[in-house]
Amino acid sequence: MPEEIRVRTADNELTLGEISAALPDTPAIMEKVGHSWWHLIYAARGGNWGLAEYYLKRVAKLENTLKVLRPKHRERLERFQAEALPSVVDAIKTRNLVDLEAAYAAATDLANVLHAESGYPYVKWVLPTTPPQGLQLEPVEHDEPPGS
Numbered sequence: 001m002p003e004e005i006r007v008r009t010a011d012n013e014l015t016l017g018e019i020s021a022a023l024p025d026t027p028a029i030m031e032k033v034g035h036s037w038w039h040l041i042y043a044a045r046g047g048n049w050g051l052a053e054y055y056l057k058r059v060a061k062l063e064n065t066l067k068v069l070r071p072k073h074r075e076r077l078e079r080f081q082a083e084a085l086p087s088v089v090d091a092i093k094t095r096n097l098v099d100l101e102a103a104y105a106a107a108t109d110l111a112n113v114l115h116a117e118s119g120y121p122y123v124k125w126v127l128p129t130t131p132p133q134g135l136q137l138e139p140v141e142h143d144e145p146p147g148s
Helices: 016-022 026-046 049-069 071-083 085-093 097-117
Strands: 006-008 013-015
Touching (some): 006 016, 026 049, 049 085, 071 085, 071 097
């Protein structure tokens, strides 16, 4: 029987199986997607378009990670990214809140359809009625860098 590959880290040595088991599962990644999706729309509503764009990039990065870690969801993730995200991206780039609200609602609806197609019809994402706490959602004034 071949010896299992082990990877040495600064603190220990792990097998590839142990590394795989330590990776986040689909619910953990999707919880972060939902968190970012919630923050995105409230940041845009507050006028902090930079923060909205930050969370949009976070959503895409998390989805791309999930495509690698859980390839059974790849087709639906790619469908969401191709059908829903371009309108969200365009609305954020143009800072058009009316268009973003429409694109965001359509994207959320598609996400819920895709959850059902994945076998999880009971996972229905709903935008929280309160904005997230702990971040400035209003526009941020850029301070001059020190020494300028």
